[in-house]
Amino acid sequence: MNKNFLSGSMGRRTFLQVSAAGVVSVSVLGASGARAEPYSKFTWISPRGTIEVIDDYAYHVAKKMGYFDDLGVEADFQPGPSDGTATVKFVDVGQADIGFPSPGVFSYALENGMKLKSAFHMGAFDTFSLAFRKGEGTNDLKTLEGKTILLGSAAWQSIVDPMLAVQGVDVSKVKYVEAGWPTWATALKAGQGDAALGWEGLRAEWIATGLDFEYWLGVQNSPLFANTFVVRAEDLEDPDKKAYLEKYLRGWAMGLEFAHLNPRAAVEIVFEQFPTVAGNLGPELGTTSILQQIAVFRGDMSKRAGWGDHNMEAWQTFFDQIHELGQITNPVKAEDVCTNELIPAANDFDKAKVQADADGYKLSDEFAAVDVENLKAHLYDQAVKG
Structure with a gap:
C-alpha cells in the first residue's frame, strides 16, 4: 500500500483545529492533566463528518431510555471531521475518549504508533x-x-x-x-x-x-x-476509568439489545433526535436501514460472548492479511491490541427490563404500519444476482 495515501501524522500534543464552518468542537483537556473524576467529560467521536445518521442508534436509544443515567460524568457525542483518520487521532491526543474506526483505520493508528486498543467490537460482520x-x-x-x-x-x-x-x-x-x-x-x-x-x-x-x-x-x-470502539490503552490500566468504560459500554449494549427487540422504536427515537433524517428517509426506509445495521452489529450471537465481543481468530486473520499487504510494517498480535476484558460487565444488564422497555414502547401510527418481517425478507434484494 502507498503509505502517502494515509499521510497526516501528528504530534501527541497537537491541538486539532476545525474551521469555523466545521462540524465539531472538542474541548481540550485541562492543562495540568489532573482530573477529580475518572473522566472530566467523556467524548465519543464518529468516523464521519456528521452524527445525523441512523448508524449510532444504540447511543440515542440508551440516552432516551435512561441507560446512561448512572454514569456520573457527562457522555458527550460528537461528529468528527470528514478526515477518515480523525476518529483515532482525536482519541490518541486526548480530545476524545472513544472512537469508532473501521478496522483499516484502526490499523493506521497502530502503524503510526498510537497506543489504542479495541475495547468493544461493534461490527461482528463486514458492513x-x-x-x-x-x-x-x-x-x-x-x-x-x-x-x-x-x-x-x-x-x-x-x-x-x-x-x-x-x-x-x-x-x-x-x-x-x-x-x-x-x-x-x-x-x-x-x-x-x-x-x-x-x-x-x-x-x-x-x-x-x-x-x-x-x-x-x-x-x-x-x-x-466492521468498525470497532477504540480507547487509549492506558485508560484500561486505570481502575476508575475502566469501571466507567464498563458502565458506558453497558449503556450501548442495552441500546443494541433494545433495537434488536424493537427496531422500529429505535428508528423513531433517532428520528426524534434528527428531524432531517426523518424527512429524508421516512419510517420504511429508516427501518430498512437499521435492519441492515443490526445484522452487522449482532453477527452470529450464538458464537459471541455478548455485544461487543471480539473474535480473536478473525482479528488475527485480518492483521495477518494487512501485514501481507504492507498496510502495516510489523506483525500485530490481535490479543495485544483487542480486548474482551470489558465485555462481561458491558453485557451484565437486566435483560428483562430491556425486553419490557422494548415491548412497552408506544409506536406512532406511521411506524406501527411498517411490516418488519416483509422488510427482512427483502433486505438483500440489491445484491448482485448470480
Whole structure:
C-alpha cells in the first residue's frame, strides 16, 4: 500500500483545529492533566463528518431510555471531521475518549504508533460493500483489477484493500479516486468510476436520495468485519476509568439489545433526535436501514460472548492479511491490541427490563404500519444476482 495515501501524522500534543464552518468542537483537556473524576467529560467521536445518521442508534436509544443515567460524568457525542483518520487521532491526543474506526483505520493508528486498543467490537460482520451501477455489478471482484473504485476519503483505501485481497484481488492493479464526502456516490452514478465503497444502512439512505445501485455485499460474502470502539490503552490500566468504560459500554449494549427487540422504536427515537433524517428517509426506509445495521452489529450471537465481543481468530486473520499487504510494517498480535476484558460487565444488564422497555414502547401510527418481517425478507434484494 502507498503509505502517502494515509499521510497526516501528528504530534501527541497537537491541538486539532476545525474551521469555523466545521462540524465539531472538542474541548481540550485541562492543562495540568489532573482530573477529580475518572473522566472530566467523556467524548465519543464518529468516523464521519456528521452524527445525523441512523448508524449510532444504540447511543440515542440508551440516552432516551435512561441507560446512561448512572454514569456520573457527562457522555458527550460528537461528529468528527470528514478526515477518515480523525476518529483515532482525536482519541490518541486526548480530545476524545472513544472512537469508532473501521478496522483499516484502526490499523493506521497502530502503524503510526498510537497506543489504542479495541475495547468493544461493534461490527461482528463486514458492513462494507461495493456499489455498482445497475447491470454492471459482479460477484467476482477479481474483475475490478484495472478498474477504478470511488471513495469518500482517501483513508478508506485501508478498508477496501484487505476486503479485496481476501477475495484474491491484486490490489496493486486497482485504482482509487477520492471523490469526496458525501459526493462519491453521485460520482459513481455520473459514470466517474466503476464501483464505490458503501456499507449497510447507507444502502437505504442512498435509495432515499435516488441512488439505486446493485451491490457486492460484504455481509454476505466477506470473512472480515466492521468498525470497532477504540480507547487509549492506558485508560484500561486505570481502575476508575475502566469501571466507567464498563458502565458506558453497558449503556450501548442495552441500546443494541433494545433495537434488536424493537427496531422500529429505535428508528423513531433517532428520528426524534434528527428531524432531517426523518424527512429524508421516512419510517420504511429508516427501518430498512437499521435492519441492515443490526445484522452487522449482532453477527452470529450464538458464537459471541455478548455485544461487543471480539473474535480473536478473525482479528488475527485480518492483521495477518494487512501485514501481507504492507498496510502495516510489523506483525500485530490481535490479543495485544483487542480486548474482551470489558465485555462481561458491558453485557451484565437486566435483560428483562430491556425486553419490557422494548415491548412497552408506544409506536406512532406511521411506524406501527411498517411490516418488519416483509422488510427482512427483502433486505438483500440489491445484491448482485448470480
